[in-house]
Amino acid sequence: MGFDGILYASRALTANQAALDITGENLARMNEAGYTRQRLQPQVGPATPLPLTPTIGVGPGGPLFPGNGVERFRDVLLDRTIRAQANVLAGAQTSATIFRQADAIFNESVKAGINKASTALIDAVQQAAVNPNDIPSRTLVLDRANTLAATFADYANQVQNLRLEAGTRATNAVTEANGILARLADMNAEIPDRASAETNRLLDQRDLLLDRLSEIIDIEVAVQPQGDIVVYQSAVPLVFGKTARSLSLTQDLTGAGVITTDTGKTLSNPGAAVGALLDAKNVGLKGFADQLDTLANATMTEVNRRLANSYDLNGNAGAALFSGTSAITMQVALNDPRQLGFATASLQSTESMAATGFTVDASQPLSTQNANLGNPLTAASGTIVVNGTAINWNDTQSINQILANFPPGVMATFDAARQRIVLRRDPAQGNSGPDLTVSETSGDLLNAFRLTTATLNKGVPGDAGGARSIVALNTTPVLGVPPSQSINQGIQALVQSVALTASRNSNAAETAQRLQDALLTEREQVSGVNSDEEAVHLVQYQRAYEAALRLANAQDEILDTLINRLGVR
Amino acid sequence: MRVTNGMQFLSSIRQIGDSTGALFKTRQEVSSGKRIQSGADDPAGYTRLLQIRSAQADADRFSSISKQVKSSLQTYDNSLDGITDVMRRARVLALQGASDFSDAGQRQVLSDQVNTLLEEAIDAGNNFTDGKFIYGGSNNATAPFSVVRDPVSGKITNVNYGGDDREQSVDLEPGVSMGFTLSGTEVFGDPPGDPGNFMGALIKLRDDIATGNNAIISASVATLDAINDRFLSLRGEMGVRIQHLDNLTAFREQTLFQLEEERAAIEDTDLAQAMTRLSLQEVTYQGALTVAARLNRDTLLDRLR
Numbered sequence: 001m002g003f004d005g006i007l008y009a010s011r012a013l014t015a016n017q018a019a020l021d022i023t024g025e026n027l028a029r030m031n032e033a034g035y036t037r038q039r040l041q042p043q044v045g046p047a048t049p050l051p052l053t054p055t056i057g058v059g060p061g062g063p064l065f066p067g068n069g070v071e072r073f074r075d076v077l078l079d080r081t082i083r084a085q086a087n088v089l090a091g092a093q094t095s096a097t098i099f100r101q102a103d104a105i106f107n108e109s110v111k112a113g114i115n116k117a118s119t120a121l122i123d124a125v126q127q128a129a130v131n132p133n134d135i136p137s138r139t140l141v142l143d144r145a146n147t148l149a150a151t152f153a154d155y156a157n158q159v160q161n162l163r164l165e166a167g168t169r170a171t172n173a174v175t176e177a178n179g180i181l182a183r184l185a186d187m188n189a190e191i192p193d194r195a196s197a198e199t200n201r202l203l204d205q206r207d208l209l210l211d212r213l214s215e216i217i218d219i220e221v222a223v224q225p226q227g228d229i230v231v232y233q234s235a236v237p238l239v240f241g242k243t244a245r246s247l248s249l250t251q252d253l254t255g256a257g258v259i260t261t262d263t264g265k266t267l268s269n270p271g272a273a274v275g276a277l278l279d280a281k282n283v284g285l286k287g288f289a290d291q292l293d294t295l296a297n298a299t300m301t302e303v304n305r306r307l308a309n310s311y312d313l314n315g316n317a318g319a320a321l322f323s324g325t326s327a328i329t330m331q332v333a334l335n336d337p338r339q340l341g342f343a344t345a346s347l348q349s350t351e352s353m354a355a356t357g358f359t360v361d362a363s364q365p366l367s368t369q370n371a372n373l374g375n376p377l378t379a380a381s382g383t384i385v386v387n388g389t390a391i392n393w394n395d396t397q398s399i400n401q402i403l404a405n406f407p408p409g410v411m412a413t414f415d416a417a418r419q420r421i422v423l424r425r426d427p428a429q430g431n432s433g434p435d436l437t438v439s440e441t442s443g444d445l446l447n448a449f450r451l452t453t454a455t456l457n458k459g460v461p462g463d464a465g466g467a468r469s470i471v472a473l474n475t476t477p478v479l480g481v482p483p484s485q486s487i488n489q490g491i492q493a494l495v496q497s498v499a500l501t502a503s504r505n506s507n508a509a510e511t512a513q514r515l516q517d518a519l520l521t522e523r524e525q526v527s528g529v530n531s532d533e534e535a536v537h538l539v540q541y542q543r544a545y546e547a548a549l550r551l552a553n554a555q556d557e558i559l560d561t562l563i564n565r566l567g568v569r
Numbered sequence: 570m571r572v573t574n575g576m577q578f579l580s581s582i583r584q585i586g587d588s589t590g591a592l593f594k595t596r597q598e599v600s601s602g603k604r605i606q607s608g609a610d611d612p613a614g615y616t617r618l619l620q621i622r623s624a625q626a627d628a629d630r631f632s633s634i635s636k637q638v639k640s641s642l643q644t645y646d647n648s649l650d651g652i653t654d655v656m657r658r659a660r661v662l663a664l665q666g667a668s669d670f671s672d673a674g675q676r677q678v679l680s681d682q683v684n685t686l687l688e689e690a691i692d693a694g695n696n697f698t699d700g701k702f703i704y705g706g707s708n709n710a711t712a713p714f715s716v717v718r719d720p721v722s723g724k725i726t727n728v729n730y731g732g733d734d735r736e737q738s739v740d741l742e743p744g745v746s747m748g749f750t751l752s753g754t755e756v757f758g759d760p761p762g763d764p765g766n767f768m769g770a771l772i773k774l775r776d777d778i779a780t781g782n783n784a785i786i787s788a789s790v791a792t793l794d795a796i797n798d799r800f801l802s803l804r805g806e807m808g809v810r811i812q813h814l815d816n817l818t819a820f821r822e823q824t825l826f827q828l829e830e831e832r833a834a835i836e837d838t839d840l841a842q843a844m845t846r847l848s849l850q851e852v853t854y855q856g857a858l859t860v861a862a863r864l865n866r867d868t869l870l871d872r873l874r
Contacts, residue, residue, distance in 0.1 A: 126630055129740075499608020503610075503612045524575045535873060
């Protein structure tokens with residue numbers, strides 16, 4: 001037997017000292033972000049004593065040798081799950097934040113709002129319809145129209161700003177991702193393939209970077225046999241060995257954002273925060289902006305059409321109230337309230353269609369009514385032209401059937417009491433202006449119902465056919481093909497859509513957060529530090545250290561006895 | 570289960586966050602009096618809220634318009650009352666004029682009185698109320714009745730109508746419209762020459778009384794009676810429309826009340842329930858704070874010497 005005991009004591013002292021250091025590091029860094037608890041792994045070395053190798057984790061040794069490394073308590077599969085969930089959570093939270101802002105823009109709970117502005121304009125036109133020649137009532141219409149146009153423009157501007165902000169955030173996120181990718185490539189070179197406290201510090205940093213990167217873009221991480229990693233996105237390697245690809249984001253307000261690498265590869269599905277930002281900007285918010293444009297354009301087109309198809313107080317076709325091609329550019333183009341076309345044209349037969357003492361039944365075929373007509377038919381068929389549209393008739397038709405063929409925009413009725421045809425312009429139809437014209441090309445149907453020489457009533461100040469037509473817009477379907485929604489319903493549908501999107505994303509973010517909390521708790525169970533546990537280890541290693549010291553003292557006394565006292569007299 | 574210090578703090582922070590969030594929301598509800606702050610709070614309720622508000626706006630618009638329409642109808646009713654009075658006085662004069670006991674002097678006085686009534690009728694026909702000539706039809710910016718006077722006597726010899734027959738109407742609700750004007754021809758009859766024209770009948774009566782043709786004057790009484798029937802019929806029609814409007818208003822008010830009840834149930838905070846919830850959440854919050862304050866107060870490390 002040699003003096004192995006002192007060797008054991010020495011190594012035990014070193015090993016327990018190292019274990020105490022690790023325990024101290026656990027306690028000191030327990031609240032540090034990304035810190036993973038460690039434990040020294042002592043190892044029983046070969047029976048043959050080897051030279052002292054006090055360096056932790058590198059050399060072989062004898063009993064109670066410090067071991068081949070410092071264990072880092074980490075669950076790789078759990079990390080993978082957490083990063084996948086971080087991707088989902090970051091996307092959901094980003095979307096929730098953006099759509100909550102959109103919800104605030106479209107919030108109709110407050111006293112102002114696009115729905116209220118639209119209703120207020122209809123209210124004003126309704127008031128003017130009761131007093132169409134009243135200038136203050138007309139001026140109120142202009143004021144309300146200004147408010148509606150400003151509200152549309154304001155909403156559209158705010159949505160556009162939100163889209164621009166999403167784009168800026170996406171650009172910043174890609175810049176941050178580039179920094180992380182470059183650092184990960186550097187770390188591939190820095191991290192040695194052996195476990196040590198220093199190695200573990202680098203691994204903690206790398207895991208933190210990967211966690212953060214997975215919040216920015218959706219990634220897959222593959223650990224190589226030498227300990228370095230390869231980071232993929234959409235099957236495109238972004239980090240491999242010491243190389244990191246640089247990402248660039250190309251985007252504008254009309255097209256989708258595209259992320260490409262410096263080698264020209266496109267990341268088709270970036271996911272996480274960047275994916276959510278681009279999706280919100282180019283799909284969700286763009287959809288709201290498009291709907292706003294649709295509503296603004298429908299409002300402008302339909303109101304302007306009705307005004308143009310009516311007469312103003314000066315006897316001219318009504319001027320356009322709105323100008324612009326989108327919600328942002330929508331504005332009021334009219335300053336003079338007299339130019340609002342609220343009156344509709346009418347035309348009626350110059351004289352009774354019936355012969356004196358007779359009446360015409362408009363529901364019976366003309367051939368059976370010939371004797372009742374003021375002038376008998378000169379032909380069995382013919383053609384009349386109403387507002388430029390040729391209407392063919394024959395004597396097997398009734399007056400009502402012929403009138404039913406009149407073109408859209410011309411409301412034709414037979415006034416049975418006066419035995420006359422009455423035409424009124426329907427301002428909601430067509431864009432041919434407010435006039436009504438009738439001519440006959442053949443057949444002389446009582447010289448086209450005695451309308452060809454009738455004087456056009458160009459709408460008079462007290463007439464409000466055009467104004468009433470605008471009021472009817474409140475409930476008339478004009479959106480969709482075929483039209484199925486009124487503008488009012490379209491506005492409500494848009495506000496509802498924004499609310500639903502915001503709510504859905506908030507709920508998704510909350511659900512994702514709960515799951516991520518549970519996963520992080522799982523990770524904390526594996527990798528977190530428990531101070532009581534460390535205190536026990538502290539006592540354990542301290543006692544072992546004291547025991548080793550006692551062993552060294554005992555060995556020392558033995559040697560002292562052997563060397564200094566044996567045989568000495 | 571291995572519990573670490575980090576887990577405890579993490580959990581505590583989450584619980585405090587949850588409690589604070591719930592408290593914040595309830596405090597907002599209580600202080601604003603609104604359960605729904607934005608659409609995302611309750612999309613289904615919010616959608617219904619938008620529909621209710623739209624219906625309320627329609628009801629408010631109806632209320633505002635119906636007041637104006639009713640006022641207009643009452644204006645016509647009052648005006649018709651005055652015109653009917655003119656007609657009655659004319660009828661009395663006609664009966665007096667047709668009497669064999671009237672001499673030429675008396676008939677001239679009666680004729681002058683009829684002429685005065687004619688002037689009153691013209692004034693009534695050019696009634697200008699609320700910024701418009703009410704008997705002009707839709708052409709109501711200028712006086713509808715113009716007169717032709719004898720250059721010597723200054724008496725009216727003919728009356729022309731410059732208005733039109735177009736009735737002004739208003740949409741009370743989709744598919745329901747109501748006329749609120751009467752044209753001059755509807756009330757006073759077609760242009761002179763038509764026996765039913767009131768002004769023409771007065772001119773004729775005036776001249777007939779002056780000339781003393783008793784038989785013709787007696788016939789005028791029948792004409793005036795027919796015109797009176799038309800006035801009564803029109804007044805009856807005004808009354809029916811006003812009644813219809815009142816019925817619609819009552820129905821609308823009932824609907825409005827129901828809508829308001831539904832809106833309040835969706836949007837407004839149930840204060841009793843919210844305050845109870847607030848108290849409970851405050852207790853939960855205080856509990857979470859207390860737990861956080863006690864975290865790791867005593868660990869094994871504190872006991873090591």
